[in-house]
Amino acid sequence: MKKNQPPKWIIRLIEWYCHPDYAKEIVGDLQELFFKWKSEKGPFRATLLYAFNALLFARRYNNRFLQNSARSNRVMMIRNYFFVSVRVLMKNKVTSAINILGLSLGLLGFTYIAIFIAREQSFDQHHQDHEDVYRLVLGPLDQNVGTYAITGAAMAPSVHREYPGIRSFARFRRFPSLVSIGDQMFYENEFYFTDSSVFDVFTHKFLEGNAKEALKEPNSLVITESSALKIFGSSKNILGKTLTIDNQLNYVVTGVIDDVENNSHFKYDYLASIASIPTHHNEPLRTYQMTSWYAHYFYTFFRLEKNVDPVQLDQQIRDAAKYHSDPDDYELYGTNMGLFLQPLAEIHLDPLRGEIKPQGNKDTLSILGVIAIVILALGTFNYTNLTTAQSIKRSKEVGLRKTLGAAKAQLIHQFIIESVLITLVSLGIAISIVQLTLPYFNTHFNSQLAIWTIETLPILAFVFVCSLAAGLVGGMYPAFIISSYKPTAIFRGIQKSRKGISFRKLIVLAQFAISMILISSTIIIYQQVAFMKNTELGIDTEQIMVIPTNGNSSIISKFELLKDRLEQLPEVSNATIAELTPGDSFGGIIARFEGMDKNRSFPTTGVSFDYMKTFGLKLLAGRDFDVTITSDSIERAIINETLANQLGWSPDEAIGKKYDFGGDNVTPGRVIGVMEDYHFNSLKSPIFPIVLTIRPAFFDKISIRLAGGNVVDGVEKVKEIWKSQYPNWPFEYYFADDHFYKEYEAEQKFGGLIFSFSLMALVIGSFGLLGIVLIDTRHRLKEICIRKTLGAGISSILKVLSAEYLKIIAAGIVISIPLSALFARNWLQEFAYQMKSYTWIILSAPFIVVLVALVTVIVLSINASKVNPVEILRDE
Template sequence: MFKHFLLIARRNLLKRKFYSFINIIGLAIGMTCCILIALYVENELSYDRYNTKHDHIYRVAQTFRSFEKGQKVTTPLPEDYQVWGCAPVGPALAADFPQVKDVVQFMSPVSLLLEFGDKRLQQENLVCIDSTAFKVFSWKLLYGNPQTALVAPNSIVLTQKVAEKFFGNDNPVGKSLRVNNGDNFTVTGVVADVPANSQINFNGLISMTTARKWREDIFNYWGYVDFYTYFVLKDHADIAAMKAGIPAFIKRHNSEDPGYTIAFEKMDDAYLYSKAARQPGPVGSMSNIYLFCCIGIIILIIACVNFMNLSTARSLERAKEVGVRKVMGVQPSALRWQFLFESLLISTVAAVLAVVLTKFSLPLVSALSGKDFTPKEFFNFQLFIWMVGLTLTTGLLAGVYPAWFLSRFQPVEVLKGVFRPSVNSISLRKALVIFQFTLSITLIAGTAIVYTELKFLNNHDLGFAKDQMLVLNFEGDEQVQKNIERIKKSLADQPGVLSVAASRAVPGEFLPNAGTDIQGPDGQMKNKIPLIYEIDFDFIKTLQIPLVAGRNYSRAFLTDSTQSMVINEAAAKMYGYRHPADAVGKKFAQWGRQGTIIGVVKNFNFRSLHTEVEPLTLRYGMPDMLNRILVAVKADHISATIAALEKTWKTEAPQRPFLYHFLDESFNKQYESDQHFGYLFSLFSCLASLIACLGLFGLATFTAQQRIKEIGIRKVLGASVSNIVVLISKDFMRLVLIAIVIAIPLCLLIMNQWLKDFAYRITISPGIFIATAAISILIALVTISWQTVRAALANPVPSIKNE
């Protein structure tokens, strides 16, 4: 039986090569999309799962809210928490909860100048961490002892990539690195590079005892925020019991702060499900995963619909075959199995082709997604099992209805030549064409909306000047800090430089919060926790941030550096001022400094446009708090200006390498994940449209062949080529127009939900759908016209003579 089915299937595939090609290519592209989307989704779902204890690891989320005296303390919402918190909570958890096995804390990454011999590099993303790191996280040490590597002060563990920069392939344990032209750090280990699908990434680990040596006081202060706290739960311990004990825990340790509380988040949920702010690394989007899964299913369904449409459309060709077989005694069930076997055979061929297409697509998808998909990881036993399942699913999904439809033909009608396709079968084909084009058009319109939103983000007025703005990174170098004004002046004297400023951070970078008291409209001091920029006199002017009330910092006022503060509109509103001008002259107290508000700047987007502008204080920063120099340069001769700046820097700060980047480039990195999403969305939308067009092309070809005699007669009677093209095309175009009408509200529903992730978003305009409709109609016309024009131009004589 199997051999018989294989023989018949082979004959049919070879006999109708064109339709077989369309079916196989369509299914192969659909399967390829499913595989690629599955790889992407698997990567997103696997974040932090490389840790062997991942299902027992939790982290502490903390709230630092402010409540005035007498104000009711409300239950915090999930978005009120942040993962970035204080240090004392870690030891307190270990002491109070017997369920806790190990606790590890690490600080925000720092950038240090490392030197070994003649090699001198500014190394980013170095993290101070507890010695228990290797007990909690599954980071593999290539050299060194995990028990002692992070115990002693001035100990550093390098990643393999960084170690190779300084020491090649040698074992560096025991060797010293000079740090920031001062202390020597001893290399106590080399850790294998952390997997890319990890929220916690670093280039090196510094012992926490080193940080204690730098600032012992912050480790006992519940109000100082710069630590991430993770812990391992003991086997069979109950996290619910720990959560129930949180109120008593807070009462014992920090009862004086009503706005402080903690919550526990499972590490497995951190990347995709956490709503807490100040994450230690990248975060994913569960809605994007759902969307891509839907796209994968949609594309596969469109490919299967093509198969069903072409199979049922060609029913007349196979009707006699079915009739003869039934007369010879073949049961309908056997015929169904035969047609299902053909479908599974086509699906199998398509699956093999899909694996090949996927292999060659991996570099492109890696570039578009920002993830590293390698063929080595791709080809495994899991893929084999997955492909078997996908092949069976696709074959059955595409073949069940055609098998049932074809096996129902009545042999008497077929062999008499009176068989005609039923109205129901024709209606179903039309419905399937509408269905697949509805999905395709929805994806095309969705792509247009995604790119319109991303363009809006790139072109949105942020409220400050970021173009032609160089950021020189000196990471708190003491010599630069001491001579900051002289260095700024030397840089400002170079041709092509418009202005120079200094600050602790620049827009797009990490900012701390600061407990700040500001006098409210009622005259009482109100305590809130806004963000803080530490800046110099020239920061606001250089970034061209508009003032809406009061004045900027000025060297003409001696108290500006010690008794003055500038805030933004959001901060003025938070403290109760409807009009920014009313906040000018009010008293403030912040981090040991007291004085008055001298100005209010217009809200500017110093963070991603995913969030609204937050309350911000712009505090004058003493030189020992500054890390960045901003240089506004003219648009012309930028290369020459940079060369002049580098020469000046080497003269003024020879101990420090000249490191710079453009502010707009670093700021736009916040939207990399959105850009990658847009690239992938566009790719899969194009492929979905291609598959739909393949099906339409096949149907148009078949329709033209079926109506070849009618076309010949019409030509003889004087019909023009355009008349015939319109005749054949109008039925298909009617279906496409119906699909457009259905796709518009469907797209609006889906994309409005996606846009909710952006605080600043476009309003979806009718123009997007008009353009999408025009593109869809044009694509359909081009697809159909290839065959209809060919049929209309053919010589009518052979078609009329053939009977």
């Protein structure tokens, strides 16, 4: 008859939560009903009803934990602690506000950093089985570490063929292209050629089309949803439509995919099939870039089979170049071309040379992580400090509680509950502020942080736990101090327990030292950026417009005409076309100079005539390329001073030395000029050897130097000429200096972040000081008044009051200076060129903090010293 009984566990549940007075009645009644239901509705529904009704019985009146009887004393006490906490908060409005504001600020910084770090660590993990996806990268064999992100197109297929364990691969060749339909045209920078197996490597949802087939055929194109919306105004029914590429190719849309997630290390809007390359208009692309093991233009990703050990595979492919490439070439580059596998998820925080776009930085994250903890600790210390300082005020309450039988543990509970309460209120405020300021933060730092998403839930939980922990830790010390007071001592009036003072001093000291360190770090970062921006580069980037041609021969072939027309304008002084503009990264080209017994790779860039003039480069010896000397186009080189020195020549000696482009002994030329050194890239890297040579095959970017005066007019005029000469090509340009300064974006952002946090730390520190001085002067009011009655003036009282704090501040300076210097040295190490002297910054930055502190102390002390002694001393 067991089946006839209602479920046992429900009965037990009821008996557990119900007060025994009620449980019997409830279980009895329910059981009676159970039989009624069973006969009416069957056993299953009866059980359901039984369980449902059992739940409904969970009410306050019969809950044995909330019962209003002797047993729930604990609950009552917790309620009481809560009310007392609220009352104390309300009573001391100023200190509560300081506490809550300080903690809120601390938690604000902490929350921001937590979501920032979590976001940075989330990159590229949205792909299915992302842990099986690796990027193929290059590195020197002897260093045993991948250093270069860009690989050759020939590598992936042969590695895939020869080594088991690779499920599929995807090569990406970025090729900015002009996409047009009808009279609409867009320069699309995120245009890539890729393999048809790309969707096995990177997970995408197909809104239209089929992942397996989409990129099989030549001239097929998969576009993202937002590109579809941009071009067609809709993401539906566009399969089979034709888009014109670079005004001469017709690609058919074969798929529409969801947009690339923002937390991806690179983004593509258009994916064209790699099978389209053989008919592409760009010759280098369809020839050696596709076939040579040693031409590096592609990003390569592998998805490994599930059971493959990536470490082992990484070892196996290491020297693949030896077996799969031309032996002569291997001889030349082999040791620099080790193959390495880099896990997809690590790319963003462990970027290599040649990344598509700027990535994150592990060091920045660790610095921010430390700051997060420090800032939270500052806020928490404030609380600890103020509460301890105020403890004397509450000693009577403690005495009374103790006399009435409160155990020490209970008092500790009470104070900890109080601090946790304050922490939670602060957390609420902090989260609200994050919510409100996030849009500004995102615009300013060009980030896409979000707070209420599924991904951030664990972070929020983490922040919550951390703030609870902070509340516990912050409340612990005062709780122990306060609860250790002896009632007899308290009521007798012996309460000048100066215990805790040294601890409090220590906290204020720590706060100031940290503020000082952060502020001098901020100044150092800003100064270094300013130094790099203000340093003469040796190459002139101002007032130079750059118009990319993206390798379109129909633009390049008519450049001479454009140049002639432009240079007739009074607004234009020079125009040139070249492979690179300042800030771009150099590629190496094999060459042999006179006296070398072996070919070597030299950073080389293809330029045209007037390149030096346009960019204001200065000659040390020899001459510039001359359009009237026909031989100047045949393997003639202008080198920089660094290269001349490396080759052991003085500038004058270098002129006329043999130069063989490609090292192939075909039409070898000569060095015709030596330039002064200049910074082509940011001051993070040292000046490297540079070879300029005239190479029409490399022509890519048109640079136009505007003559001083009105830039806006100049741009307008250039646009008119462009439009009349290239009606089918959009007029898109950027300024060379903007482009160059992008190299400093990361430092500027970092500086901005550190600046925000040092402000926070300073404010928290000042709040802390404010609170402490406030309480301290209150305690010392009688002393002040006695001094006044005995004839002390305001200035001497000021001296007495602030002496203690001056000592703390001085100690803060002493501590902060070496630590700031340590930061400065380490941080500046990654720059090849550092600002001259930062000693003055480190020595003077603390005084900003000192100023704030002094103002706080002095204002409060003056206030205190103004009191009328009669009022205070009346009852003595």
